[in-house]
Amino acid sequence: MTAQLDRLSPAPAKRQVLKSVTVRFAGDSGDGVQITGGQFTNTTAIAGNDLATLPDFPAEIRAPAGTLPGVSGFQIQFSSADIHTPGDQPDVLVVFNPAALKVHLGDLAPNGLLICDTSQFDKAHLAKAGYTANPLEDGSLTKFRLFPINITEKTLAALRSLESLSTREKQRCKNFYALGMAYWLFNRPIETTLRWIEDKFKKEPDIAEANVLALKGGYAYCEMTDTFQAVAYEIPPAPTSKGTYRNLSGNQALAMGLVAASARSGLPLFYGAYPITPASDILHELARHKNFGVVTFQAEDEIAAAAATVGAAFAGSLAVTSSAGPGIALKSEAVSLAVMTELPIVIVDVQRGGPSTGLPTKTEQADLLFTLFGRHGEAPVCLLAPATPGECFQYALEACRIAVKYMTPVYLLSDGYLANGAEPWRVPAAAELPQFPVKFETNPEGFHPYKRDPKTLSRPWAIPGTPGLEHRLGGIEKREITGNVSYDPENHERMSVLRRDKVNRIAEEIPLLEVEGDKDAEILLIGWGSTYGAIRAGCELVRARGVKAAQVHLRHLHPMPKNVGALVKKYKRVLCPEMNLGQLSVLLRAEHLVDVISLNKIQGQPFKAREIAAGILNALDGKPVKQPGASGAQGEDNHEFDSGA
Amino acid sequence: MTAQLDRLSPAPAKRQVLKSVTVRFAGDSGDGVQITGGQFTNTTAIAGNDLATLPDFPAEIRAPAGTLPGVSGFQIQFSSADIHTPGDQPDVLVVFNPAALKVHLGDLAPNGLLICDTSQFDKAHLAKAGYTANPLEDGSLTKFRLFPINITEKTLAALRSLESLSTREKQRCKNFYALGMAYWLFNRPIETTLRWIEDKFKKEPDIAEANVLALKGGYAYCEMTDTFQAVAYEIPPAPTSKGTYRNLSGNQALAMGLVAASARSGLPLFYGAYPITPASDILHELARHKNFGVVTFQAEDEIAAAAATVGAAFAGSLAVTSSAGPGIALKSEAVSLAVMTELPIVIVDVQRGGPSTGLPTKTEQADLLFTLFGRHGEAPVCLLAPATPGECFQYALEACRIAVKYMTPVYLLSDGYLANGAEPWRVPAAAELPQFPVKFETNPEGFHPYKRDPKTLSRPWAIPGTPGLEHRLGGIEKREITGNVSYDPENHERMSVLRRDKVNRIAEEIPLLEVEGDKDAEILLIGWGSTYGAIRAGCELVRARGVKAAQVHLRHLHPMPKNVGALVKKYKRVLCPEMNLGQLSVLLRAEHLVDVISLNKIQGQPFKAREIAAGILNALDGKPVKQPGASGAQGEDNHEFDSGA
Amino acid sequence: MSSTAAPETPKAKLTKADFQSDQDVRWCPGCGDYAILSAAQQVFAGLGIPRQNFVMVSGIGCSSRFPYYVNTYGFHTIHGRAPAVATGIKMANPELQVWLITGDGDALSIGGNHLMHALRRNVDLKILLFNNRIYGLTKGQYSPTSEVGKVTKSTPFGSLDHPVNPISLALACEATFVARTADIYQQHLQETLKAAAAHKGSVFIEILQNCIIFNDGAFKDVTDRAIRDDKQVLLEHGRPLIFGKGHDKGLRFNGLDVEVVQLGKDGVTEKDLIVHDAYAENQTLAYLLSRVENPVPMGLFRNVTRPSFEQRAHAQVDETIKKYGKGDLDKLLKGKETWTVN
Amino acid sequence: MSSTAAPETPKAKLTKADFQSDQDVRWCPGCGDYAILSAAQQVFAGLGIPRQNFVMVSGIGCSSRFPYYVNTYGFHTIHGRAPAVATGIKMANPELQVWLITGDGDALSIGGNHLMHALRRNVDLKILLFNNRIYGLTKGQYSPTSEVGKVTKSTPFGSLDHPVNPISLALACEATFVARTADIYQQHLQETLKAAAAHKGSVFIEILQNCIIFNDGAFKDVTDRAIRDDKQVLLEHGRPLIFGKGHDKGLRFNGLDVEVVQLGKDGVTEKDLIVHDAYAENQTLAYLLSRVENPVPMGLFRNVTRPSFEQRAHAQVDETIKKYGKGDLDKLLKGKETWTVN
Ligand SMILES: Cc1ncc(C[n+]2csc(CCOP(=O)(O)OP(=O)(O)O)c2C)c(N)n1
Ligand SMILES: Cc1ncc(C[n+]2csc(CCOP(=O)(O)OP(=O)(O)O)c2C)c(N)n1
Ligand code: SF4
Ligand code: SF4
Numbered sequence A, B: 001m002t003a004q005l006d007r008l009s010p011a012p013a014k015r016q017v018l019k020s021v022t023v024r025f026a027g028d029s030g031d032g033v034q035i036t037g038g039q040f041t042n043t044t045a046i047a048g049n050d051l052a053t054l055p056d057f058p059a060e061i062r063a064p065a066g067t068l069p070g071v072s073g074f075q076i077q078f079s080s081a082d083i084h085t086p087g088d089q090p091d092v093l094v095v096f097n098p099a100a101l102k103v104h105l106g107d108l109a110p111n112g113l114l115i116c117d118t119s120q121f122d123k124a125h126l127a128k129a130g131y132t133a134n135p136l137e138d139g140s141l142t143k144f145r146l147f148p149i150n151i152t153e154k155t156l157a158a159l160r161s162l163e164s165l166s167t168r169e170k171q172r173c174k175n176f177y178a179l180g181m182a183y184w185l186f187n188r189p190i191e192t193t194l195r196w197i198e199d200k201f202k203k204e205p206d207i208a209e210a211n212v213l214a215l216k217g218g219y220a221y222c223e224m225t226d227t228f229q230a231v232a233y234e235i236p237p238a239p240t241s242k243g244t245y246r247n248l249s250g251n252q253a254l255a256m257g258l259v260a261a262s263a264r265s266g267l268p269l270f271y272g273a274y275p276i277t278p279a280s281d282i283l284h285e286l287a288r289h290k291n292f293g294v295v296t297f298q299a300e301d302e303i304a305a306a307a308a309t310v311g312a313a314f315a316g317s318l319a320v321t322s323s324a325g326p327g328i329a330l331k332s333e334a335v336s337l338a339v340m341t342e343l344p345i346v347i348v349d350v351q352r353g354g355p356s357t358g359l360p361t362k363t364e365q366a367d368l369l370f371t372l373f374g375r376h377g378e379a380p381v382c383l384l385a386p387a388t389p390g391e392c393f394q395y396a397l398e399a400c401r402i403a404v405k406y407m408t409p410v411y412l413l414s415d416g417y418l419a420n421g422a423e424p425w426r427v428p429a430a431a432e433l434p435q436f437p438v439k440f441e442t443n444p445e446g447f448h449p450y451k452r453d454p455k456t457l458s459r460p461w462a463i464p465g466t467p468g469l470e471h472r473l474g475g476i477e478k479r480e481i482t483g484n485v486s487y488d489p490e491n492h493e494r495m496s497v498l499r500r501d502k503v504n505r506i507a508e509e510i511p512l513l514e515v516e517g518d519k520d521a522e523i524l525l526i527g528w529g530s531t532y533g534a535i536r537a538g539c540e541l542v543r544a545r546g547v548k549a550a551q552v553h554l555r556h557l558h559p560m561p562k563n564v565g566a567l568v569k570k571y572k573r574v575l576c577p578e579m580n581l582g583q584l585s586v587l588l589r590a591e592h593l594v595d596v597i598s599l600n601k602i603q604g605q606p607f608k609a610r611e612i613a614a615g616i617l618n619a620l621d622g623k624p625v626k627q628p629g630a631s632g633a634q635g636e637d638n639h640e641f642d643s644g645a
Numbered sequence C, D: 001m002s003s004t005a006a007p008e009t010p011k012a013k014l015t016k017a018d019f020q021s022d023q024d025v026r027w028c029p030g031c032g033d034y035a036i037l038s039a040a041q042q043v044f045a046g047l048g049i050p051r052q053n054f055v056m057v058s059g060i061g062c063s064s065r066f067p068y069y070v071n072t073y074g075f076h077t078i079h080g081r082a083p084a085v086a087t088g089i090k091m092a093n094p095e096l097q098v099w100l101i102t103g104d105g106d107a108l109s110i111g112g113n114h115l116m117h118a119l120r121r122n123v124d125l126k127i128l129l130f131n132n133r134i135y136g137l138t139k140g141q142y143s144p145t146s147e148v149g150k151v152t153k154s155t156p157f158g159s160l161d162h163p164v165n166p167i168s169l170a171l172a173c174e175a176t177f178v179a180r181t182a183d184i185y186q187q188h189l190q191e192t193l194k195a196a197a198a199h200k201g202s203v204f205i206e207i208l209q210n211c212i213i214f215n216d217g218a219f220k221d222v223t224d225r226a227i228r229d230d231k232q233v234l235l236e237h238g239r240p241l242i243f244g245k246g247h248d249k250g251l252r253f254n255g256l257d258v259e260v261v262q263l264g265k266d267g268v269t270e271k272d273l274i275v276h277d278a279y280a281e282n283q284t285l286a287y288l289l290s291r292v293e294n295p296v297p298m299g300l301f302r303n304v305t306r307p308s309f310e311q312r313a314h315a316q317v318d319e320t321i322k323k324y325g326k327g328d329l330d331k332l333l334k335g336k337e338t339w340t341v342n
């Protein structure tokens, strides 16, 4: 839960203890905001807080300096208790220029802490950001606790001794100065970042030294300045279960999950991809792990990436491809080939704002029906979606396991928020992980490429190089059992049904949904993917008002767990929050004929807890739930939740 | 309705009058079966019968002669009354070799007429077809009225006088000999075919003469042979409304509809496509009509075809692209660009058996959810589907009209059956056709590329070359009104909703569904696309048994007519027959929460009337409707309908 | 045929500013793209073509943001498909001046096939390939023009793919106009763009472009002021291939190889040198020069004429109309065989 | 690395019949594809490679039905994408002998880009392009190798596109082995396939193939027995380019052009002729010969070595393991910074 700093009376000597706090850094894309955020996150994670982060950066490499589109932001909520979202609104905002102030001020909590680097609050920069007057001086910021500090100048001062660097190079260290300040404010140790700087700038010791000086400078500045004593906080570690933890983003987790799947299946990993935001980092990560036998292939395009992946699957690799919307669209025909040839491939879709090029760096959940239905003919596939960055690890493994067990393509739906968001993750021992050693078919006796396992309906995986099992695959309809080309009408129907039923069989072994929240709830929330945390936090918000709400979250989207129907029929109201215009709700309604209510947000930004909470109350009041523009039914966001609720 | 010939007592002198009859020709792909069928169809159309046809040919150009996969078939039902399908089972089967007999015999009506060219019933050919004994001799055909005739030999005899041709060339005329026989049996004039031969073989007068001799030979042979007097029939013309008629296949109709749309909108037609079965013929047809100002572009692939189509739309053409499954999959990303840039394009999908390469020459309806949802992000489009070959004309026009009025991509879903099937079509006068002259934006005053028409929500179409309207389009999210690149969260939501609502607005002007059949029906059948005729015939079958059934048929699949909800809620039972595994039913169930029952067939072949009828009776009995393999619920096809019912 | 351009006379004199849009340019400070944009705007102003007849088409990439900054019609399409979109535009309206802006990834990786077919068809498109030998927009992966062993985000141990030579490829794709220039050569760039505008048919220009963020200095061995005279040779039709600071070196055939010779040494004179022929139908010389890496040939490799695709397509429409008369819809609807019910 | 091929010794002697599958061959009677299939089966039998190590990969087209008829592993994939699928197969298991069968539409129209990238990467694939200058399977539309003005179903008034020259293109794509042969030349075909099998890296062979149904006689001006000797010239490494019924004609340089000369006439002798060099690193000669149309060069244009892509990829894996040790999953899971809760 977010905390409001203004509730705390200043106490100079002793640090105020807070349960949780939300901090946002914002500046020009060139200001190193993402690095600052990343470092703050790591340090905070190691300090033992629970946390969630939300990086938010522009699609351009570097939009014109000082402009609104060039602003890059990074938000983190950290807490001494369990938390589920990066926070609805920042309690602390650190901005490096007027544009960042302009873009982010609206989100800052009333009486929130506002730290401004004043160095760019000159006429030219103010104008670029669309300010006609200087907000630091025109009294417009009195609602907040403003700390106008010329951080850039102070950074230069701190680095005065370094003669080898230019002024410009020194100025670039201001993000570490600000980071040092933030560390002091929340009583974080600076060692983790010191180590990181050392490692990162191994080859540029000057730069390393400069950053170290800046970091320490910022820290010391706060310590020595009276005004900051009033805003010195302490967020005790969150009680977590025993274990070793690390901080992890969804893309990192996903990449590691694939490496783990390779190790636990005994199959070499083949990863074919073409760069695209926000999926590229998985390729970058995997390319570093060649010593795990990983073969990465940066293809000429997504079609080739997918086609090569199908080829690698045929030849016996654990074959994975990934992309985001536009590239996933291009893979459709190759995935359809994998459906027909019943080869195991995993397709990772890191969803981003669409349609078309859309909002490349923003998050969205609008590829559900697309990946489920987006192939010609009846082309059933399995669909999984992790709910948190950490789950990206687990479901990458699970996607691989299902793919090779059922000889089927599996889509793994991540999104921009999971991909770049980070959270503490309990490191499992490799030996604890599910193991699924794959046995290729080797016995020519009675071998037929489409003879199925009666339980899974899976066909044998017989790979080139195996004597006696020579056979031909292809995209034309295959005869049952023999796999020969067949245009026979009844055979086509049988095979169509077998392909469907095989995927449906997966439901036999997937865990039933567990209801979280109130036993006797009036309303059930059902979600999927990265909305998990927001839904959970939203439920907690209404619970604080005495409303009983329960929650289930789908990780298996196709097939679904067997108890979904019973659950959605059990509650008086069912609310389905999604970052799209209503897609899961189509599936639930069609399958179970239940009047599932959609709660939609499609803004490239995750849900806030309060938005979920408002949706719940509206749904219970029988009022229209806020749905973007559903003409006539435009529900009011008529329930106010302040972050202290 | 199909007729059973065996019900008629033989009467040598006078022709028996039948209401309707179903004839099937079958032979090797090299035997000219499709030409025979096409000629028989044209002649029959001109004779004034109602008719429907079903060509069925292999995916190979020419599979090995005499083998089962090489068999090509053509079925026609013709009637003196309104008919809706090519017939459930042939009353007359003409086969040119053992393989054709093997493949098609199972469909022949009991006591049906079976004409066999005996010339290839030798050991080798019988073996190729998998016969161990000669069925002409082993008594296995006694259920039928068999006419074993060495047609090939008789053809050679008829052509004896032609010295310039080789024996092989002469043998190839056997299809015209058989056609001549068929013309005699059903008392058709041979003139239409004579004219066609003349025209077709203008440059090869020898061949023309040979075919003419063969045709006349076959006709004369029947006339002079006693045995045929018993099987001389007459099917009087069908009473139709006044007008000029022609025979037309769906692909022809579709191509003409596009040309008509060009003429009636005043826009030049740009048609970008890449060859693929069964859509190529539209390209072939349009390429012949360059004197209508049609620009055809055979692109390097379907991506280029679609992308060029988007470009042509930007530049002000009536821009159309087409393909079948695999190619439609490849167009998805370009269509998504058209959604974002709100450019009018029409995408014709001639559906075929899938997934992957599937069954290229067979029909299917499994691209509904694919075309509706098969794009990343929320990417709404309009979807239309003609119900008969003739309607392909009308809906091609309508697709173009909607596309340019609403500045939206429109998918037009045809299928293999409509594409190649033919029916008589009343030729409209050009001046009767809907007119929709397009006015491009030309006024720079207050121009903004994304300023919308308040009624249609459509944006202006301002094409390059227009002074003062210079603007930039692109796939990144656009700011409302100005169309500038925008990453603003609220703007993205507004635009997502506007794009959805714009497409939904089309529902304001589309005609309400009209119920056909019994007013007080116990069951409503709801279908789409090419199943129309079979559903109608199925309803008639059960009606003959006293069951009251009603039918509605969707041509507008997205958005749907406004009264769909009211209709599906009104009837006790709603049955949805589809040539897929249940797709329209997903949409109806999700939208209206009505327990729509699916009746599925996915065999690359259209429904038979009796299959629909059985489905109706089962649904009314509360018994499981036959659904392919729905495990456990495998409904029995427990209602027998013979073709005389 | 469908040009709706009002047949106005163009504004007496357009200026560079007329071609600057109201959008903020969003490239990194120091990116080579700025210079190319500026050169193009300058050249456009001088062509005497009305602004509304220009269309800028691009794919996706840093370079492909180009259309937003040019105050003409523009289309920022999808990755790799710009040649196809542009072909559609040009076929729909042959009177438009269609410029295509693309990157080494956009044109040669995902879009290689469309590029190939646009070139062989000779669609009248002016294709500017901004070659920075890297994927800029996606933050630094190697591209098809990156050198073997390139260490990038996606190839931390070095890339493995043999690079493609854009000039050789364009020639093999039967391109009619093929040239190379660089972002920092304002004047040569502008001359090349002017020549491109004058060419009727596909134009392919490789522009060496520096990506200051992810591949800084990729061409400094060629274009750095200090060394450039010795590291490159200018291709000018009809002129001997002389280069070097002191105009003292030249290229000479050695069988089918090309060798660098010192003028004046061993009796070598200008007459021994290769004389460039950009207009030759036979493209062997152009191809051979495209293989030369030291010095790097800059300038015009090839410039020949062949009827352009959209011209032919519309000519075919016109001829058909001439031959068969303008299409009569009623006749078409009737077809060959009809029957009438009264 | 992941070869699961049992290290059996191959059957003492495989025969052609061992490479015939049980599927009926479904090409039109008289189609050139039969001869190519037969040659390939013959050659495969003699390579001493176990049957299970062969993989036939194809796209879509008549030619692409090939894998069904060869009794090895096979994959009839999707239109144009065979080079990508094959790259995946070969990268997954470098020990496999991967042959790729494709048509002029499959390889050069929809699949042009994948072909280009497979070649420049030098993936060890043996690519056989059946060039019949038409789309066979879809019943006769023009293809990228069809001559201008081709009347087909989709171009009733004649095609407009300038054709692409497959050999020039392959060379510009940096292919290491480039050859041309024809369906009806059993012996030369077999020799060429044998040489292909011996080459480590991408092989590109254009096979002129007659489509008797939709483009009959497309190559009769070149390959007809009566005229072929005068209409084609055989490229053999190290041999002068002599041709003609009486071995009386040859090819000679004329600057960068090639001209036909009569041996013995005007004092022309063998020594004046071009001596073919297929092994030259410099590909200019090969490219120049690819442009010659009369006589049509048949045989080996180019054959050089460069490490193959999959080899390099696996070498990189091996080197990384050598350098950093075999990956330790526990270490990876932990990463650099962890903390512990007790
Ligand atoms: C279908 C698709 N795949 C991938 C991407 C991601 N993407 C955008 S630009 C780009 C490459 C850009 O490189 P280049 O063409 O060289 O342009 P540059 O940025 O260097 O100017 C990629 C991979 C995309 N937008 N769409
Ligand atoms: C994505 C896709 N587009 C189009 C087709 C239809 N198609 C199949 S083969 C083919 C062209 C075949 O020509 P070619 O490659 O020259 O092979 P050939 O039949 O001549 O041997 C086409 C267009 C397809 N199967 N898939
Ligand atoms: S990333 Fe490189 S190419 Fe892109 S704008 Fe920046 S400098 Fe230019
Ligand atoms: S259509 Fe042509 S290429 Fe295809 S099988 Fe027949 S002859 Fe061969």
Ligand SMILES: [Mg+2]
Pocket: C061, C103, C104, C105, C130, C131, C132, C133, C134, C135, C136, C143
């Ligand atoms: Mg680049």
Ligand SMILES: [Mg+2]
Pocket: D061, D103, D104, D105, D130, D131, D132, D133, D134, D135, D136, D143
């Ligand atoms: Mg071909």
